[in-house]
Amino acid sequence: MNKQELIDAVASATGTSKASTGEVVDAVLKVVSKAVAAGDTVQLIGFGSFSQGTRSARTGRNPATGQEIQIAASKTVKFTAGKVFKEAVNR
Numbered sequence: 001m002n003k004q005e006l007i008d009a010v011a012s013a014t015g016t017s018k019a020s021t022g023e024v025v026d027a028v029l030k031v032v033s034k035a036v037a038a039g040d041t042v043q044l045i046g047f048g049s050f051s052q053g054t055r056s057a058r059t060g061r062n063p064a065t066g067q068e069i070q071i072a073a074s075k076t077v078k079f080t081a082g083k084v085f086k087e088a089v090n091r
Helices: 003-014 018-037 083-089
Strands: 042-044 048-055 058-061 068-071 074-081
Touching (some): 018 048
């Protein structure tokens, strides 16, 4: 499911217009992105939580040449599925 299909499904389920649903979905994604970028955790009970993680610097290999390269430390986004979501997937 892509973003437009998500908007269509939510609009259908709520009976609202696709335009207003699209604005709401965009706003939710923007708020979650800003919060996680600021280092906060966004917890959606029953669904899961989004948080910021870190990756330490490491040595990797260039697959084309086999030469060793240094990969810099970076921040990453972590998603942990909630209990209800996990149970729904595992049914």
